[in-house]
Amino acid sequence: MRFYLTTAIDYVNSRPHLGTAYEKITADVIARYKRLCGIDTYFLMGNDEHSQNVYRRALEQGLDPLAYCDQMEREFRAVWAQLDLSFDDFIRTTEPRHRAAVQELAQTCFDNGDIYEGVYEGWYCVSCEAFKQEKDLLDGKCPLHPTLSPEWIREKNYFFRLSRYRDALLAHFRSTPTFLQPEMRRNEMLRLLESGLEDISVSRAGQHWGIPLPFAPDNVVYVWFDALINYAAAVGYGTDEARFSVWWPADLHIVGKDITRFHTVVWPAMLMSAGLALPAAVFGHGWVHFGGQRMSKSLGTSLDPSDVARRLGPDSLRLYLVKELSYGSDGDFTWERYEERYNVDLANNLGNLVSRVAAMAEKYRGLRLQPVGAGGRLAALAGTVLDRYRASMDSLALHDGAAAAFQLVDATNEYIAETAPWTLAKNTANTARLDEALFAAAEAVRVAAVLLRPIMPASAAEILRRVGDTTPIDALRLEQHGRWRAEGTREIVKGPPLWPRVEEAGPAKEITVEQPATTPAPAEEPRITIDEFMKVDLRVAKVLEAEAIPKSKKLLKLKVDTGRDQRTIVAGIAEAYPPERLVGRTVVIVANLQPATLMGVESNGMVLAGSPDGGQPILVGFDQDVTPGARVR
Ligand SMILES: [Zn+2]
Numbered sequence: 001m002r003f004y005l006t007t008a009i010d011y012v013n014s015r016p017h018l019g020t021a022y023e024k025i026t027a028d029v030i031a032r033y034k035r036l037c038g039i040d041t042y043f044l045m046g047n048d049e050h051s052q053n054v055y056r057r058a059l060e061q062g063l064d065p066l067a068y069c070d071q072m073e074r075e076f077r078a079v080w081a082q083l084d085l086s087f088d089d090f091i092r093t094t095e096p097r098h099r100a101a102v103q104e105l106a107q108t109c110f111d112n113g114d115i116y117e118g119v120y121e122g123w124y125c126v127s128c129e130a131f132k133q134e135k136d137l138l139d140g141k142c143p144l145h146p147t148l149s150p151e152w153i154r155e156k157n158y159f160f161r162l163s164r165y166r167d168a169l170l171a172h173f174r175s176t177p178t179f180l181q182p183e184m185r186r187n188e189m190l191r192l193l194e195s196g197l198e199d200i201s202v203s204r205a206g207q208h209w210g211i212p213l214p215f216a217p218d219n220v221v222y223v224w225f226d227a228l229i230n231y232a233a234a235v236g237y238g239t240d241e242a243r244f245s246v247w248w249p250a251d252l253h254i255v256g257k258d259i260t261r262f263h264t265v266v267w268p269a270m271l272m273s274a275g276l277a278l279p280a281a282v283f284g285h286g287w288v289h290f291g292g293q294r295m296s297k298s299l300g301t302s303l304d305p306s307d308v309a310r311r312l313g314p315d316s317l318r319l320y321l322v323k324e325l326s327y328g329s330d331g332d333f334t335w336e337r338y339e340e341r342y343n344v345d346l347a348n349n350l351g352n353l354v355s356r357v358a359a360m361a362e363k364y365r366g367l368r369l370q371p372v373g374a375g376g377r378l379a380a381l382a383g384t385v386l387d388r389y390r391a392s393m394d395s396l397a398l399h400d401g402a403a404a405a406f407q408l409v410d411a412t413n414e415y416i417a418e419t420a421p422w423t424l425a426k427n428t429a430n431t432a433r434l435d436e437a438l439f440a441a442a443e444a445v446r447v448a449a450v451l452l453r454p455i456m457p458a459s460a461a462e463i464l465r466r467v468g469d470t471t472p473i474d475a476l477r478l479e480q481h482g483r484w485r486a487e488g489t490r491e492i493v494k495g496p497p498l499w500p501r502v503e504e505a506g507p508a509k510e511i512t513v514e515q516p517a518t519t520p521a522p523a524e525e526p527r528i529t530i531d532e533f534m535k536v537d538l539r540v541a542k543v544l545e546a547e548a549i550p551k552s553k554k555l556l557k558l559k560v561d562t563g564r565d566q567r568t569i570v571a572g573i574a575e576a577y578p579p580e581r582l583v584g585r586t587v588v589i590v591a592n593l594q595p596a597t598l599m600g601v602e603s604n605g606m607v608l609a610g611s612p613d614g615g616q617p618i619l620v621g622f623d624q625d626v627t628p629g630a631r632v633r
Pocket of ligand 1: 125126127128129
């Protein structure tokens, strides 16, 4: 089975805000869920670069538009990496593969008689980059951009015969109720189709930033017509027909509710014209409001997802957005609500449960748990929860999927309270009952972590490690590992609290608009003990050799002398340090980090560097010579 999933591609005239991140996070949850189900998944994201707003922004900054887009790609990718997004491909509309696809599709529609020359006269919202009909405007303004005045334009354009596809689209909407979800969006589109469709402009005259129409190269393709084609381009349309036949049609386009018309009317009509299959489904998600207001750069009510993720960790943000917002509807983010949910769901509930299971396992069984019995009602509940979870995730009710996992977490906390292992431990006659209770609690946590893996990938992996699940994380399968398993000894691992409580409001909470805190209030930073710090073995090392890692822009392979051994460390400093400048240099390393393989090279440690936001890494150094092997503390 295969699953091809896409998100909208983003204009790069500004950094992503939390609403943009919401779309990508929920799509990532779906992609990870499909993979967990053993489905061969292709998850596409990307940037929309042929926008006049992007072009203008580049000129404002005195940059060549492509250089500007390169820079924004790095910024977008940095944010997406921080949010742990697992896309398989990232397309940019300035790439040759995209250009080839756009030209092929435009030519095919033209050859089929669906593109003709005409004159467009009417309103145009520069910020939407969309033509607006009189009836779309509210008091003469674009409803999405009430601070701007739409422009009246008159230009010779090429038009796409959208009107020709109205009946076919209507028939498709009626025969395939799942084509546009959720239901309320479908009803909007049905009404639109019933009221008739007008042909749309597919080119802009007098502009150069864009892809030329193959049959009229003095015109560039209108940015929306251009952008939609990315979904086909990424899987080989126009460049690799064999690959295209494997992955097309897409199974699911995730888009914002404001652009469902483009995706369920314009795009399918383009595909019909070109003789291509339609995507199986389009999901129009709602908006994340910030303190009750629509999040928008132009309205000045925007939050940077990096700031939010830094505050309490990316997984806390992912959980909040998935669990607290009903997928498909609008929802709200406030710092107060975010911290409250963090404390309730993570610090007090899941995090505390993981700590308790480990503490009891250590105290009563030396961290080694044996399966006894079948798990009783907790095992039965886990089965029910798995069914609920699967049904919810399959129907894109992601919030219900998250709630199902937490149903098991809640039940496990109750189970511990009821079985009271601390009482059982007082009497050796209860040995078997104590074994059963401890194992069942650990097993329920394990199952919950499997279910949470798509939503909180790193945290779920850590919880699985702590409850002694040794399955390689990418080999997890819902059918096999999401079920109760009363088997196998579990070696429980103790660790520091996963989510320390956030106490009281810090100054960062006060900041609501446009300037989210970049430095968390000291009181909110989880503190660690000196013992915890001393577990990190920081040492002085000397670089013996350095070389670039092929195909990696960021990574260098270093051979260092740690005073005790010579070892290989992969460091993400290539953009700031050419290899030759590093040989002979003294660096600080984390010496006792578990090995990790990066771009095929096993790294045994980490080189420390200052990492300014948006800037390049700066290596940590000393103001006098220090011998390799000296401890840093
Ligand atoms: Zn607008």
